[in-house]
Amino acid sequence: MEKDCELKLGPPERSQKIDVIIVGAGISGLVAAYRLLEKEPSLQIRILEASDNIGGSLQQISQGEIGAKWFEASQAHVYQLLQRMEIPLQQRSIVDAALPRCWELDQGVSSNLANYELQRYINELQLKSPFFRPGRFSIRKNSTKMEKHINNRLFFNESRKFMTNLVELVCGSKASDITYKEFMSICYGCGGLQNIINIYLDCPNTLLEFDSAHLLNVLTKRLQGTEFLLSRQVKAIYHYKDYIEVHDSTQKMHTTDVLILAIPLNALQQINFSPPVPMEMRKLLNNKLKTRLMLTSFIAGYGDGHWRNAGYSGSFLKSEPFIVGCEYRPNVYAGMMIHNSGLEPLVRSIALNALALHFGDAMKTPHTYNQHTFELSSLAHVPLTTPWHRIVWSSSAAASTCYRGFLGGAVQSGLRAALNALLLVRPQVVTWTDVADVHCQNCPNIKDVGPLQLWMSGLNLYNVGYYTLYASSVFLALQFAYKKFG
Ligand SMILES: Cc1cc2nc3c(=O)[nH]c(=O)nc-3n(C[C@H](O)[C@H](O)[C@H](O)COP(=O)(O)OP(=O)(O)OC[C@H]3O[C@@H](n4cnc5c(N)ncnc54)[C@H](O)[C@@H]3O)c2cc1C
Structure with a gap:
């Protein structure tokens, strides 16, 4: 892939003003470039990428994808993109429904109760999601932290750990750093908690799978003429009335009419903006994470299907440390582990030892093994979607x-960013259908519910126990009073 990128590198750096500069060669940046050129082939586009390859979280290796690989057909924008690029799609069919999944949560004496209260809690959050549409509620500093909410609602340690891990995976921050309202708003933006669990933890047969290497090849072929500059991390952005200056890590300066920032929120927070971004955006950009969390994605191939041999199929889940695994092919397993920065070299032994405990010692010695570490992307409770003069926000975190x-979010944000950029540099080529193309479909997974169902969803072991105790003590007190004075 790297070789491919080098071959596709455009002409040497130009010093003159470029029409559009895109920062970040992840899927959102590439889609933005593709859409811009599709609408206006004469545009000069330059892509600045911090790493030495393109694709961002779509990392791929010879055995298969080590990054994103599955999605639901309801992620309309990515589905349509793959159809247009003629990328073959196949439905995941590897899970043997007759065999159980291997989740720590399903084992132990209290597993049934823990699973029950967890499912009830997830249902409650799912039902309440529509009330947390971004921007429709206010977040005060003293709002309940998610960690407290989890501890107040869940009794069993296993279910608490599961939820705490899930919060980290979804928001990229610790449950103690994020409020309940922020979390709920983020869940709404991600299509609901159940959707997140499906894609990251359960990986059922209903998901669609594609070859990300193929997609990147097709996209880069269609971006012939676009200038890719790799290993250029953008450090500072100077915003003038008629143009923008971008300074990268090699001390080079680039000038452009429009700048598309197709990078995650964490990366945006490391860039110096001059003048500083407006107040309402500053709140999001200055809200830096207290702890940097990393996600190492791995893929391990064996000579035999050890999971099936041990009587399991589908997915693997362990809470401490948080390790998720999925059957990728009958004898190839993909997984990921969330950890603090610096622990990357230990991931292989920790993850394979954890798998060996359930599927046998052979798991410790894979025939092939690859891993890649990503910084866990953080999501703010509202996405950055409105351009700031000549700066346009893209990336999966900035999707509406x-x-x-x-x-799906990354592709939609890329299309929207291209539209915003065109409105600035070539407004005459924009049509109503372009606007309709980036329109957000309503969340198919989140439905409004009635007040009774909502109230019932809030019942849990704690409050049902509390109400029962309260009602019986009132009843006993009345009975006692009646006997004595009645
Ligand atoms: C391991 C893993 C598995 C996933 N699996 C799935 C899945 O199965 N299904 C699904 O739908 N989603 C999945 N996702 C999420 C999905 O991959 C991402 O939401 C999507 O790819 C994000 O694309 P992006 O273009 O917004 O950002 P990225 O892919 O993160 O791209 C951003 C790019 O910007 C570059 N960059 C950052 N800062 C700078 C800077 N200052 N200057 C220049 N360049 C910079 C980065 O190097 C990177 O290449 C997964 C994510 C991960 C990490």
């Missing part, structure tokens, strides 16, 4: 769909 944090 119900698939923020997913491929």
